Amino acid sequence: MIRVLIADDHPVVRQGLRTFLDLQDDVDVVGEAADGAEAVDLVASLAPDVLLLDLKMPVLDGLGTLVRLGERGLRPRVLVLTSVSDREDVAPAMRAGASGFLYKDIDPAALVQAVRAVHSGQVLLAPEAAEAMLSGPVSPPAAAGAGGYAASLTDREREVLTLIASGRSNREIARELAVAEKTVKTHVSNVLMKLGVQDRTQAALYAVRHGLA
Template structure:
């Protein structure tokens, strides 16, 4: 790298899984990336919350199903910290009935434990950059699954009625898994403008991240 180019920001990751073999595999994959540092490992949710407070990870890879304090409870506790990390749920199943609760607790996405190594590294970088993991087909299937079983379309539509036409366009792009850059190209807008719209959407809807906004759009039947 040239002297005039800054070093890429290091992503600090905490791995949480009750199986040591899974933790070792995730560490091996992520440690191979020059811009990712593993700052700790935890075997259950309570330990994850304690470690997060002491080591300050940017991202917590959090298994859902663990004995003791499970990943969902941990995600809810992590969201209450003064500087909460970005939480990514790990699951064995692509339609885990508990994932929806985790996303509503503030998680920014979820990954299957058998995600290919390169995709896992790319996912960590994408999430660190401020994007949610909505693009993978498994996440779209999960969102469709829960929206098709929900009976809350009317309440969701009432909440979304507060949005302007342009904000609705941006939210629809988000619900379809578009990044800010992709949404900007589709809508003929500048990327900073899309980012500003997303911030206003979250504030109006009293949500904490774009995954929750996408779920609300799915609940309303927009996608």
């Protein structure tokens, strides 16, 4: 059973989410919070597996909630569910510990699948959120020593990871580094394996969270 806490300042939204999620055999909505501060307190007392978190809330907003959860050592899987489409919100939320970033226009059945996916350990982004992550500004790879698995990357693999995080294709990376595209494919495979991630989007998320991009 997946224990879910809903944090949203709109009662109608909370009720709608609860009504639909409670229909699922494997989901149990254990509580609702109307603001970020209440969400943190309920996470501490109810220990949900997944927190559905709106970004724009009174008292403490979604990003502040993520930060405070981290400060208190509370580690639910957090799925941001917001109606706000500001691209600049995506990277800070993922860097602060969110496991997914979706928008409220998502199909209800897809939302349930997202809750299950995030609970199982996957990182999930709406297409617009993934695009925002991959098209953001990229810093020089000087900070690439940060993050546990990144230490095992070679200098060239760190360069490739930085370029992945900038949204470059294998062909574009090959052109940038003046190497064969086949060589880039090998580097990308090695980066994914060493970071323990499944795809380029997750690699880009890792880079953002650990100061590599």
